[in-house]
Amino acid sequence: MRIPILISRAAAAALLTLPLAAAAEEDNPYAPLPPAEGVETVASHCAACHSARTFVHMRQGRDWWDDTIDRMKRDHGMWDIDTETREEVLDYLEANLGPETD
Numbered sequence: 001m002r003i004p005i006l007i008s009r010a011a012a013a014a015l016l017t018l019p020l021a022a023a024a025e026e027d028n029p030y031a032p033l034p035p036a037e038g039v040e041t042v043a044s045h046c047a048a049c050h051s052a053r054t055f056v057h058m059r060q061g062r063d064w065w066d067d068t069i070d071r072m073k074r075d076h077g078m079w080d081i082d083t084e085t086r087e088e089v090l091d092y093l094e095a096n097l098g099p100e101t102d
């Protein structure tokens with residue numbers, strides 16, 4: 001007699017978690033960038049000319065991202081960013097889009 005109760009609880013839990021997961025996605029205005037410290041800065045400097053989809057799948061180390069900023073400036077007319085902002089962008093990219101993150 002207890003089994004049906006357990007099953008219905010599991011079903012109810014599944015129904016509750018699905019909309020929550022969907023809501024979490026909608027709560028991230030910077031998607032597809034993973035929500036983390038610095039995401040706002042990265043979004044405003046790296047998702048201005050193209051979508052973050054251009055690079056969000058690339059798993060690269062800090063040096064490659066550093067070169068990428070230079071490439072964006074040299075080839076695509078990206079604006080200057082101060083050292084502090086550059087470090088914040090690189091910290092985010094390294095931590096969230098690094099070779100080991102997936």
Ligand code: HEC
Pocket residue numbers: 045046047048049050054055058068069071072076077078079089
């Ligand atoms: C001033 C405009 C501009 C800004 C700002 C900009 N990009 Fe780009 N980026 C481009 C253009 C134009 C291309 C080439 C066309 C495309 O792929 O959309 C490009 C292509 C890329 C590519 C693929 C080609 C390559 O050289 O690797 C990556 C990766 C990239 N951008 C990452 C970034 C990151 C990370 C930032 C933030 C630090 C950034 N971009 C900021 C204009 C910009």
